[in-house]
Amino acid sequence: MTTNESLCLSISKIIKDYRNNEFGNYDQEHVQRWINQFEDHEQEIVLLETNRILRKNFITIEKFHEFADTVISYDGIYGKDQKDFWDHVSILQIQKQGNSQSELNEIFIDKLSKNFNVEGIINAGANNYLYIDDFIFTGNRIFTDIRDWLQSTRPNNCVVHIATIGWYVYGQHSLKTRLDKLVQDVSLNIKFVFSTYGTNIFENRLSRKDYSEIFWPTSDVESDSKIKDYVQEINVSPKYRVENGIKNRVFSRPRREEYEKIILKYGLKIMSFPKNNNSLIKPLGYHKFDLFGFGSTIFNFRNCPNNNPLVFWWGDPEAPSYHPFSKWYPLLQRDTYKG
Structure with missing residues (x-):
């Protein structure tokens, strides 16, 4: 089994009970279909970091039962x-x-x-x-x-x-x-x-951006011409995170910058599919003000939050071919009418 296959299997085991399989069987093949949308040289980084985040921040129904017991x-x-x-x-x-x-x-x-x-x-x-x-x-x-x-x-x-x-x-x-x-x-x-x-x-305060535990890119993302064009088009000066080398409990130090750039890149690609977007839709997740989006790293068994980057939840494989939703296969499909 290759590294990518092993990572796809690991991710599938975490998300296997998502929404009680309402959207299908979230097995290794499902994860592979999602990751195939990224370029070959990007896939291992995306899988490694996504697996890391899900292992730490996926709220299972078992965790919620534990939470209920704790509150009581x-x-x-x-x-x-x-x-x-x-x-x-x-x-x-x-x-x-x-x-x-x-x-x-x-x-x-x-x-x-x-x-x-x-x-x-x-x-x-x-x-x-x-x-x-x-x-x-x-x-x-x-x-x-x-x-x-x-x-x-x-x-x-x-x-x-x-x-x-x-x-x-x-x-x-x-x-x-x-x-x-x-x-x-x-x-x-x-x-x-x-x-x-x-x-x-x-952590997600602006004053603590360099220690943030959300997707908060560094200025390195502007080395991608499409991201740079997006920044210039919006005409807002981004508050970029500055890499400080300090250990982060959500992201790994050696891969974080590249991972954020890739997720942002494909978020912008997804935003190009519809002719018009809701003003709240940002490449890194719904947000009223932020240039790139909220950037949440939290997932749960009920519904993937729309504050998470678009690459994780945007799209619908059952949508007709002419519909923008058909152009991206989601890892955790979101039901926009529930939770």
């Missing part, structure tokens, strides 16, 4: 009396788009029912509310959900616990700042408490 037993949430808290808490199910929150809530409710015989706590009135999600990227969806909920129900004198498996530093900071301002503006007494694993907090 974490006294930083339930305080002094565990049973009393879970008997009277309300679990929020207020996401406007997709089924992700209801799916994740089902896991929590099942565990709470078995441990504390709890029933009827979805969107109930309470002094403590729990908002569950897998990850905070920009924080925009959670902010919109909670803002709309506050406007429609006007809860007061309560605590809202936001529990996630992880978050990006700037996204969580921005979300908390906006939520605190929101309740102040509408004169509500609500405290927001955030909980996650310390090991799952990832």
Whole structure:
């Protein structure tokens, strides 16, 4: 077995249960079909780094079950009396788009029912509310959900616990700042408490760009003429990462620059397929402001986040040949209407 074949097999074992095989069998052949879209000399780097990222940052359903158990037993949430808290808490199910929150809530409710015989706590009135999600990227969806909920129900004198498996530093900071301002503006007494694993907090602040744990290219990417043309066309001065030689827990030091350049290159290629693109679509993932995109390195078993680079999730092999989606085969096909 060649190195590339071995890496394709390794990746397929990580993603084999993605969306319960809704989009087909994610086996070695599937990964091979995806990587064949890259030039021969690029394939090993892409496979090595993608395998590395997925091994570290793919949130499986097993990890979410572990997360649910941790939240239920974490006294930083339930305080002094565990049973009393879970008997009277309300679990929020207020996401406007997709089924992700209801799916994740089902896991929590099942565990709470078995441990504390709890029933009827979805969107109930309470002094403590729990908002569950897998990850905070920009924080925009959670902010919109909670803002709309506050406007429609006007809860007061309560605590809202936001529990996630992880978050990006700037996204969580921005979300908390906006939520605190929101309740102040509408004169509500609500405290927001955030909980996650310390090991799952990832760096993406501009002030710490050289230590970032997202796709954040160096100026070396402009050695590719198409990337340089894109930068000039947008007419924005990129805030490039400067290589510092410090170990990064997401990317490998010897391959990161080249890997980012390749992923950016093909993201731009994908963006050339449609005649018109949504302004949020960027080669390294959805983002309102950033030139290249958010650049997330987090994946999960439910749906590949659109904050991830386009090469991972853009496209649909079932699309008709005239459709732009037919021109790229995704590693983790995204259902844009769910989660």
